[in-house]
Amino acid sequence: MIIQKFGGIAVRDSAARKHCIRHIIRGIQEHGRVIAVVSAMGRAGDPHSTDSLLCVSSALKETPHASDVAAACGELLSSAVLSAELAAAGIRNELLYGTRSGITSEGPFGAAGLRADPHRLLASLGDASVGVVPGFLGMGADGLIRTTGRGGSDLTAVVLAKALDADAAEFFKDVPGIMTADPGQDPDAEMIGSMSYSELVPLLSVRRPVIQKKAALYAARAQVPLHIRSYSGCDQGTWILP
Ligand SMILES: Nc1ncnc2c1ncn2[C@@H]1O[C@H](COP(=O)(O)OP(=O)(O)O)[C@@H](O)[C@H]1O
């Protein structure tokens, strides 16, 4: 089994999602089963992105529970869309949300911790080769939706990789892999083929890190192999191995 995480850019539109579906097909061939974790579609300005949903009403800023439910709509919609497009491509899949995913979130709204119950997820998956999971959120024992902080779909992927003892967590980004610096800021940035967790963490204290720092720290503690790569290209990407 492999966990494949598709970020907001990777699922932005149907052309981008065709690349994601190709990665999922390859994932099935190479690893047997794929759990696809998705983020909300696009970035600020795109209608269903997290930023756009949080701007639907300024009142959301004052209401953390309602704000988390509004934000969760982005990942839920994205998972529904990818699941439907996989089915249209002839790939049977299970949409794993709410109690079906086995993911629980406890703690403050907007900054909750995540846990995964692998037995519950596997029972919902049945004999399907692909499960589609909305990242970034979970449900508490009280039945309330809580999100885990910006960039949190990365954390969902790593938590699932550990709980399911997956071969790796693969992240599909709008860059070819991890580079010596953010290529958007430094045109001379160079690709890094492989690195350790301790080399990765210092690169993540920037406004837009290549992977969420909380997720990278969790992966380091849990010794989850990470593979960061381009959603649209066929570059080798960057491996972070225990
Ligand atoms: N060292 C780095 N190497 C590569 N990308 C980096 C680095 N530091 C910051 N970034 C930024 O990380 C972003 C992560 O990719 P993105 O596709 O936005 O992720 P996601 O959609 O999964 O959150 C890139 O667009 C890039 O600007």
Ligand SMILES: N[C@@H](CC(=O)OP(=O)(O)O)C(=O)O
């Ligand atoms: N959609 C959430 C969670 C996330 O991880 O998104 P992305 O993978 O697009 O950074 C956010 O924007 O924070």
